[in-house]
Amino acid sequence: MALQDNGTEGRPEGTPEPYTTTSTAATAVAIADERGVITGWSEEARSLLGYTAGEAVSRPAADLLASHLPPSALRRLAEHEPWHGAVPARHRDGRTVDIAVRACPCPDRDGRTQWVLTASVPDPPGLPEDKDTLLGELTLSQLPVAVAFYDQDNRAVGANDVIARIMDLPEEQIRGHRLMDFLPSPAYDEFTELQDQVVRTGKPVHVVRHLRAPGESRGRFWSVFLSPLKNHLGQVQGSSVALLDITEQYLARQRLLLVNEAGNRIGSTLDVTRTAQELTDVVVPRLADYASVDLLEFIHRGEEPPDGPPRGPVTMRRTARQADTDALLGIMLRLGSTVAYPASAPTAECLATGRSAVYEVNDSSMARWTAQDPERATRLLRSGAHSVMVVPMRARGVTLGSVFLGRTRHPEAFAQDDVLLAEEITARAAVCIDNARRYTRERITAMTLQRSLLPMTLPCQPAVEAASRYLPAGGRAGVGGDWFDVIPLSGARVALVVGDVVGHGVQASATMGRLRTAVRTLADIDLPPDELLTHLDDVVIRLSCEAAADADIAGDIGATCLYAVYDPVSRRCSLARAGHPPPVVVTPDGEAAFLDLPASPPLGLGGLPFEAREVELPEGSLLALYTDGLVEARGHEADERLGTLRRTLARPAQTLDTLCDDVLATLLPVPPDDDIALLLARTRALGAGQVATWSLPPEPVVVAQARKQATDQLTAWGLDESSFVTELVVSELVTNAIRYGRPPIQLRLIHDGSLICEVSDAGSTSPHLRRARTFDEGGRGLLLVAQFAWHWGTRHAAQGKTIWAEIPLAA
Incomplete structure (x- = not known):
C-alpha cells in the first residue's frame, strides 16, 4: 500500500x-x-x-x-x-x-x-x-502522492509512478540506490540524514522544503513524511518517504501572511516618505528582489491633485527604495531624485491606464523605453532583472504614483497571483500615503496661517531688547493657538503679550489671529493691562457665541493671556494676567523669581474682574513670558519644571537668542505635546539726558516760552534741523492744553532714535481732527500736527490725558 x-x-x-x-x-x-x-x-x-x-x-x-x-x-x-x-x-x-x-x-x-x-x-x-x-x-x-520505500540501508526497494516522474527516472533505476546516488545536490543531503535518523530511532519525521526535483521545471514546496516500517515485533525494517505537493497552499498562506504583515507595518506614521519606505521594506525580499516607489510632485509640494490620471510624459520623485543586496541598492536611483518617464515608458502607461503590468526584460515595451532612456537601460541591465512589475498607486480616485518591483534571484517570473498580491499591498499603502498627504497639507496650511499671524520680526524700540521662540506641538496634536507680540506704545513704552488659545488646528490658529489683532487694536488706544483684558474677555465671549451657532466648529473657545506695559523712562512695568502662568523676572544681579501677580480667570468666562500690578524693574532686568506648553509635560511635576525654568533663566548667556535656545534645550529634550511660545525682554532705561520735562502755567503767554525751551533742548541734542517742526507741534499742543484742558500742564520731550513730544493736562476731553471752514479762525492745529508728525494720539491716565506726537528727525 x-x-x-x-x-x-x-x-x-x-x-x-x-x-x-x-x-x-x-x-x-x-x-x-x-x-x-x-x-x-x-x-x-x-x-x-x-x-x-x-x-x-x-x-x-x-x-x-x-x-x-x-x-x-x-x-x-x-x-x-x-x-x-x-x-x-x-x-x-x-x-x-x-x-x-x-x-x-x-x-x-x-x-x-x-x-x-x-x-x-x-x-x-x-x-x-x-x-x-x-x-x-x-x-x-x-496514489497521487509520491511514495518510495527503503530498506535498513536506505536503498530504494519500491516507488510509485509519481516518484519516477518527478525524479525523471524509471522505477528500475531508482531501486537499489540511495538518495545521494541519483540526487547528489547538497540540497538533498538533509533527507539522507533524516532517513538515517528515522531508521535509527524508529520515529517518523515531517518537514516542509522548497526543492526543484530533476523532473520538474521549477521548484515546489513539498510536505515530506519520513516514516519507519516496522514488523510485528516493532523492529524497524526500513522506511518510507511520501511527498505531498503543497505549493499552492503554501504560497497562498505566505501571501496572506504578507498581506497581514503589510497591514501591521505600513502606515505607522502620518509621514509620506516613511510610509513609502515601509511599503518597500515589506515586499523585499518576499515578493521582489528590489522595489522602488515614485510619487508625483504635487504630493511633496503640498498641492491639490490634478484632475484625472497623468497622461503623456510624467515626472515623479524617488521617495523610497529597497533591495536585498547592497550592490543592487547601489545601482538604484538616489532618494529624492527626480525621475522623468516618457510616454512610452511602462510606468507612464501604467499611470495613464490605471492598470498593473508585468514585463519581461526583452518585451517590446521595455525595449522602446530603454531605447529612449539609455541610462535607465544600463541600470536595468546591471540589476540582472528578468521580470519586472509596475503597479499604479491610487487612493480615493487620486493617482499618487507608482511602485516598481523587479526579480533577479527569484527564478520565477511574476505571475497573476503576484500581481494581485502587489496590488493589495499597494492599495493599503496608497490609502496611508493619501492620509499622510492630507494631514501634511492641513498641517502646512495651519502652520502657514499661524506663522502669518505671528510677528515675522520683533520691532525695534527703545524700551527693551527682545527675543522669542515659537515651537509647534509634535506628534498628532498639530499646530495650536499660542502667540506672542511686542507692541511699541507712545512715550517710548512697549507692550509685551503672550497668549494661548485652547485647542489645536486651523480653528485655533484662526482664533489666535483674531485675538492678536484685537490686542493690537486695544493697545493702540493705550488701555491699561486690566482694562485691556476686560475688553479682550468680551471679544472671546463673542467668538464663543459665534462658534456655538456654527455646527462645523466643535467645542467652546477659551484662551489665556498675559499683558505687560513697560515704561523705560520711569522703569515701571504694569502687568495683568487672565488664567496665564506668571512671568519670571531676573534682576541684573542674577536673582530669578516668579512675579506674584493677582490670579484672574481665563478669557471667555465673563463677569469676573482682572487686576493689574505695577512693579519697578532695574535697568537690565530680564522679563520672561511663556505659555504653559513650556512647563507642562506628561510624566513631570509642574513645580519641578517651573524650578528648572527659573534656574535656566538665571544662568548667564551671551545673547537673549542663546538663552532662548538654552531654555528649550533644557526643558524640551523631545518634541513637545503642546505649542510653546517664549518671549524674553531685557529692560532698558532712558537717562536724564534723553528726557526733558517742563511744568507750564495755564497762561497763553507760556506758549512762546515752551517753544523756546523746546528749541534750546533740540540744540543741546544736536537736532537743530528738526526745530521748525518741533516748534509747530509744541505750539499747537500746548495751546490746546491751555484752551481746552485743565492744569497742571506738562511738556515732555523724549529722544531715543526718534523725537517724541508729549503734552499732559488734567482734563479728560480728547481732541479730534476736524475740517476747518474757510473763515474759521481755529480747527487747523491738529491737522498740521497730523501732517508733520509720523504718528500722534491720545492716552488717558487715572487722572487726565496726554497728547503725543512722534516727530521725524531730519537726515
Missing part, C-alpha cells in the same frame, strides 16, 4: 479486523493535524465525498463521519498509534458512504503529530484473498 500503518501484523487487541478492498478507484488522501482538523485534501477525496478543498480544509475530520469511531479506534488514535477500519462517512449530498480508512501518525517539523489519512470504498465481501497484492500494487501506482 502507499501508506503503511507501521505494521498491522501482531495487531493489538481491540484493533478492528483487517479487510480487503477490490475497488479500482484512486485512493483519497487527506492530512489532519493533532487536533483532528483537516489541513490537506486531495482531488480524489473530493470525488469520494463531494467536498471541495475549500469546504473540507479547517473542518474537524469527525464532522465528515456519520457515526462515532469505536472506543478501540479512539484509544489507538489518542496513543498516536496507526489504525485502520471501515467507517460510515457523510457525503456532501447527505447520503452515507461506507469507506475504508487508514490513519498513520507522523510528526511535523515542530514535533506536533499529523495524520495521513487514506480512504477508499471497500468492495463487497467475499472477494478472493489473492487480490490483496493486486490492490496494494494498484494503490501504490495510482
Whole structure:
C-alpha cells in the first residue's frame, strides 16, 4: 500500500479486523493535524465525498463521519498509534458512504503529530484473498502522492509512478540506490540524514522544503513524511518517504501572511516618505528582489491633485527604495531624485491606464523605453532583472504614483497571483500615503496661517531688547493657538503679550489671529493691562457665541493671556494676567523669581474682574513670558519644571537668542505635546539726558516760552534741523492744553532714535481732527500736527490725558 500503518501484523487487541478492498478507484488522501482538523485534501477525496478543498480544509475530520469511531479506534488514535477500519462517512449530498480508512501518525517539523489519512470504498465481501497484492500494487501506482520505500540501508526497494516522474527516472533505476546516488545536490543531503535518523530511532519525521526535483521545471514546496516500517515485533525494517505537493497552499498562506504583515507595518506614521519606505521594506525580499516607489510632485509640494490620471510624459520623485543586496541598492536611483518617464515608458502607461503590468526584460515595451532612456537601460541591465512589475498607486480616485518591483534571484517570473498580491499591498499603502498627504497639507496650511499671524520680526524700540521662540506641538496634536507680540506704545513704552488659545488646528490658529489683532487694536488706544483684558474677555465671549451657532466648529473657545506695559523712562512695568502662568523676572544681579501677580480667570468666562500690578524693574532686568506648553509635560511635576525654568533663566548667556535656545534645550529634550511660545525682554532705561520735562502755567503767554525751551533742548541734542517742526507741534499742543484742558500742564520731550513730544493736562476731553471752514479762525492745529508728525494720539491716565506726537528727525 502507499501508506503503511507501521505494521498491522501482531495487531493489538481491540484493533478492528483487517479487510480487503477490490475497488479500482484512486485512493483519497487527506492530512489532519493533532487536533483532528483537516489541513490537506486531495482531488480524489473530493470525488469520494463531494467536498471541495475549500469546504473540507479547517473542518474537524469527525464532522465528515456519520457515526462515532469505536472506543478501540479512539484509544489507538489518542496513543498516536496507526489504525485502520471501515467507517460510515457523510457525503456532501447527505447520503452515507461506507469507506475504508487508514490513519498513520507522523510528526511535523515542530514535533506536533499529523495524520495521513487514506480512504477508499471497500468492495463487497467475499472477494478472493489473492487480490490483496493486486490492490496494494494498484494503490501504490495510482496514489497521487509520491511514495518510495527503503530498506535498513536506505536503498530504494519500491516507488510509485509519481516518484519516477518527478525524479525523471524509471522505477528500475531508482531501486537499489540511495538518495545521494541519483540526487547528489547538497540540497538533498538533509533527507539522507533524516532517513538515517528515522531508521535509527524508529520515529517518523515531517518537514516542509522548497526543492526543484530533476523532473520538474521549477521548484515546489513539498510536505515530506519520513516514516519507519516496522514488523510485528516493532523492529524497524526500513522506511518510507511520501511527498505531498503543497505549493499552492503554501504560497497562498505566505501571501496572506504578507498581506497581514503589510497591514501591521505600513502606515505607522502620518509621514509620506516613511510610509513609502515601509511599503518597500515589506515586499523585499518576499515578493521582489528590489522595489522602488515614485510619487508625483504635487504630493511633496503640498498641492491639490490634478484632475484625472497623468497622461503623456510624467515626472515623479524617488521617495523610497529597497533591495536585498547592497550592490543592487547601489545601482538604484538616489532618494529624492527626480525621475522623468516618457510616454512610452511602462510606468507612464501604467499611470495613464490605471492598470498593473508585468514585463519581461526583452518585451517590446521595455525595449522602446530603454531605447529612449539609455541610462535607465544600463541600470536595468546591471540589476540582472528578468521580470519586472509596475503597479499604479491610487487612493480615493487620486493617482499618487507608482511602485516598481523587479526579480533577479527569484527564478520565477511574476505571475497573476503576484500581481494581485502587489496590488493589495499597494492599495493599503496608497490609502496611508493619501492620509499622510492630507494631514501634511492641513498641517502646512495651519502652520502657514499661524506663522502669518505671528510677528515675522520683533520691532525695534527703545524700551527693551527682545527675543522669542515659537515651537509647534509634535506628534498628532498639530499646530495650536499660542502667540506672542511686542507692541511699541507712545512715550517710548512697549507692550509685551503672550497668549494661548485652547485647542489645536486651523480653528485655533484662526482664533489666535483674531485675538492678536484685537490686542493690537486695544493697545493702540493705550488701555491699561486690566482694562485691556476686560475688553479682550468680551471679544472671546463673542467668538464663543459665534462658534456655538456654527455646527462645523466643535467645542467652546477659551484662551489665556498675559499683558505687560513697560515704561523705560520711569522703569515701571504694569502687568495683568487672565488664567496665564506668571512671568519670571531676573534682576541684573542674577536673582530669578516668579512675579506674584493677582490670579484672574481665563478669557471667555465673563463677569469676573482682572487686576493689574505695577512693579519697578532695574535697568537690565530680564522679563520672561511663556505659555504653559513650556512647563507642562506628561510624566513631570509642574513645580519641578517651573524650578528648572527659573534656574535656566538665571544662568548667564551671551545673547537673549542663546538663552532662548538654552531654555528649550533644557526643558524640551523631545518634541513637545503642546505649542510653546517664549518671549524674553531685557529692560532698558532712558537717562536724564534723553528726557526733558517742563511744568507750564495755564497762561497763553507760556506758549512762546515752551517753544523756546523746546528749541534750546533740540540744540543741546544736536537736532537743530528738526526745530521748525518741533516748534509747530509744541505750539499747537500746548495751546490746546491751555484752551481746552485743565492744569497742571506738562511738556515732555523724549529722544531715543526718534523725537517724541508729549503734552499732559488734567482734563479728560480728547481732541479730534476736524475740517476747518474757510473763515474759521481755529480747527487747523491738529491737522498740521497730523501732517508733520509720523504718528500722534491720545492716552488717558487715572487722572487726565496726554497728547503725543512722534516727530521725524531730519537726515
